[in-house]
Amino acid sequence: MTRMSRMLRRLAILSVLLTCSAVAQAAAAGAPWVELAGRRIPVELADTPESRAQGLMYRDRLAPGHGMLFIHDRQEPLAYWMKNTRIALDILYFDSARRLVSQQRGAEPCRNPRACPIYPSDAPARYVLELNAGEAAALGLQDGMELRFGPGIPND
Template sequence: MKRWLAPIFLLLTGCVSAAPGSKSPAVVLHGQRFSAEFATDEPSREHGLMMRTTLAPDHCMLFVFSYTAPQAFWMKNTLIPLDILYFDTDRRLVSMQLDVPPCKADPCPIYPSDAPARYVLELSAGTARRIGAKAGDELRIEGDIGPVR
């Protein structure tokens, strides 16, 4: 293959993998779409957004559990303030912890849900208030969550 054809070939193969109709992982809440990272196993749920210094306003992390129960999160090694939203099995918003600050003390405070939850969404602090999220709102998930462990 000619040397100048290689970059064109790579570009075209990238276009095929991003075919129309394919969607990157995202969630939609109260009419707002957020690109999402899914945390579906114990190691990814434990690590979450630790050690990150920023979270784009249109980005989030969705924690998916294989069971529904009261959930509790903490901010150990989390450097950015967050909104933590809890959703039940039907993906209805059941609880919110807003403007949760980074943990600067040890032990870190715990932020529990007020009701059993299966999905937990972390957004940049202030986002839930800005979009008008409220109890009962439905979370729509776009993309393949994959196996939940």
């Protein structure tokens, strides 16, 4: 292999690496996020009946500092359960004004699918944010705090 062909090969590899890096950064920049207690949290959206039903079932982990935002069609009393969910979660309920109205911290995976505990909201809610167990305490969350939406999350 000549010196020129080695240099061209290295340039091609560098070009591919830079392109991959740019694509990854663009994907990360476009990923939906919410802000709560001054912290930006990347989220996966569950905004259809199917995605809300699936939620975090069958997942072995949720990346630290990440969450799943469930968007319901209207504000009403809500209740979640942990059937087929393998990780402990903090379940945070927000009303239509995106104010924290209820918290279920440290909800454990359901060990007996015939008797899964139900984690209800204490007040009508429209949005539910699930985080890894312990993150609500680490953020110092208190009822009444506001959830802010980043770009790409419907604000209706």
